[in-house]
Amino acid sequence: MTVGFIMMCHTALDRAAQVARFWSVAGCPVVIHVDRRVPRHEFREFVQALADLENVSFSRRYACEWGTWSLVAATQTAAMQMLMQHRNVRHVYLASGSCLPLRPTNELVDYLNERPNTDFVESVTTADVTWTVGGIDYERFTLRFPFSWRRQRKLFDTYVRLQRRFRVNRKIPNGIVPHLGSQWWCLTRQTLSAILEDKDRAKYDSYFRRVWIPDESYFQTLARLYSTNIESRSLTLSKFDFQGKPHTFYDDHLQLLRRSDCFVARKIWPHADRLFEAFLAPPETQAARAEPNPGKIDRLFAKAVERRKRGRPGLYMQSRFPVKDHENGKTCAPYSVFHGFSDLFENFDGWLARSVGGRVHGHIFGPDGVEFAGDETIFNGALICSAKLRDHNPRSFLTNLIWNTRGERQCFQFSPRDNQECNWFMATDPNAQISVVSGTWAVPLLRSNLNFSEIRKEAARLQKLETEHLEILRTMYVKARVRIWTMAEFIENPMEPLQTIIDEIRPRSSRQPAEVPKLVDLTGFGQFLQNMKNQGMQPMLMGDFAVGLDPRPPLPEQNRPYLVR
């Protein structure tokens, strides 16, 4: 007993001829259907190329269009021809012209001989199918689809909508249960002939003629009526992507295909010479087979689909530029923004670097240039410290910085003096940890050598900018981890909030900060604020400072606050 192949061909006929020869030489009859739209001379050449093989025959040609009945009609005719002409065929294998056998034919024959009554046809009820295209699944069977989806899309869509509006509900004949599945099946003579010789076949045919993509449901459904033993899987390896298009195999997939557990693969790029050479070689010359590992192929294609649909989080590039809120990760890794800390502590970045590790930058949005960690003028990915270049596109700068340093946490300082363009972006980024001590921008002004009127003006500007930033950080749209203290609040006990932030950055580090960061000298700060008030400006963001009572750094015994861990 043997297996007969039906091949549905429309392009790359030279390759189809090679494959047909391979099967035919191994003693398997082949019936080939060639699309009627193939030009006559090409068809004739094809026939000529296979003329020497007596178990290869051609069936009546139909003009086949994707998604229509013509494909089923062509298959039926070819199957009838196969069953009539070749009595010794027990299984009929439906393949396409772009299929490639992955294993010697005798292995397939042996495999099927061991399972003489098994039908290999993927056959799933519509409720369990998730891969249908266009959102039409059960409606395939209850609506009518007389128009071509490819050529008459508008008519197709309108007619579907119209039917939905008028609640068209076709009756499914004889209460058959619609099943769907891959159109590449392998059925036994018993089942196939039962389907083709059914007394109700005319009824079924006229029903399926108006079903959407009947080649995925006709045999899959009717096999359920007659088969005694269905194994619901396809022997053909065929991977579909999210748009319902089959993935193509190329030369570089050779090793993967060798490890497939399927007998036939689809679809193969017709110019993949190495694949055809390797798999169509006579069985005795083929390389020894590796242990099947189909998971590898699955992973490869699953990853490709994932990349196409979700992409790499935080990556902005020529072919991935998500609109706002569809970024799937605005940046690629967590980072920390310290707003106002550097004005309050001496050498805060140095201290932070010692406490948390990672990369601690200065004010990367600073007005005079980018302050990279370690005073570098150029950083990962060849970012440079020019403020002009950064301000040309601050958002790209930030996302590039985070992307270029994947695997290493970035921390940087921020203040209202810096470029504020990324405030919304960072506030809505779940990767950002933003810690704010408000009002500390006044500290450098206290020590600055400016006329008081200029100081006042600058203070008013910075206060306005910081207020705006704080407003953003308090909206309901915030996705970042935000903490805000006023300066007065913060300096009462700076270690506790700092410890919280550090613990969040380094959750499992047992390392306590070796030392306390040194608070800058704040002598005269209360008076300074009062002076500003006296000049008619209201400094609000630093909290309450009494005149004359200068904030003092915490006493030495408070160095190591007791923390419950």
Added chain:
Amino acid sequence: MGVWGRYRLRLRRKRLRFRAFRRRRELSVVVNRTKEIGRSDILVFAVLRNERVRLPYFLRYYRDLGVNRFLIVENGSDDGSREYLAEQKDVSLWTTSASYKGSRYGVDWVNWLLMRYGHKHWTLTVDVDEFFIYPFCDTRPIRALTDWLDTYALRAFPAMVLDMYPKGSIEATQYREGQNPFEIANYFDSGNYMISKNPTFRNLWIQGGPRARMMFADNPQEAPSLNKIPLVKWHRSYCFASSTHMLLPRGLNAVYDEWGGERPAGCLLHAKFLSTLKSKVDEEMVRKQHFAGSREYLAYAETLKDDPDLWCKWSEKYINWRQLEILGLMSKGNWA
């Protein structure tokens, strides 16, 4: 964009095409082998001037990718480029002594040739110093890519310009004819590209790389654009609006995904920073035929004076396309 805006773009496209049609008179045939173009041939279009030393490798590179035909406009060369190209069996050559600037930096000429010979072909429009790479370019010929694009009915494929430069002085190593330029210029910037969207044409505007870093840091607005769409399944109603940066109709420019996914994309390795640059710049400073008052060339001249080193310690050494994909400069998309 409203109906009026769209209509204006349509008029613009018609105008550009008419302009290209008129400029056809500026081209005179040297060798026309377009009769031999097969129905499914992949065509390369290029405009060049005095590139004799680069030509052998350029042609070899694209032949190896599986390009079948070259259609080249030669603009007043005097270094033997014309004679060399005319001998090549797969090159159709036109020559012109008209103004490069007057034809919008060669775009009008290319638009005309595309309109006339590119219809229904996959066409690759590049400069002689641009080398197209795409996912799997080391194992799959370019036809594998175009066939794949065809199955998805994609009409255009993006490839960002990636400026390549040597370590040390540009002048240090002399480029020899036939040599792979990336044996010398084998470094690039991996992560300093700035992207924004052009709402009128819907294309992405990408700047950055060594040129922005070294020559336009104080004037980033004018840094050269790096976004390009060189590979297009041409239709005679299309045209390039500005070099190969933008196409009309503008739907062709939407080669990127906006919902978080990645589409496939390649790169154009740009072998500009070679020993050949100096003489080119000197020549262009006299001709003044380049874009925007040749400001790019002015900047080159200014920078080259001090014999600069574009290399920095974060420069990445080029290995292959997989490296570029990992770095996020190009993508396989759903092509596996």
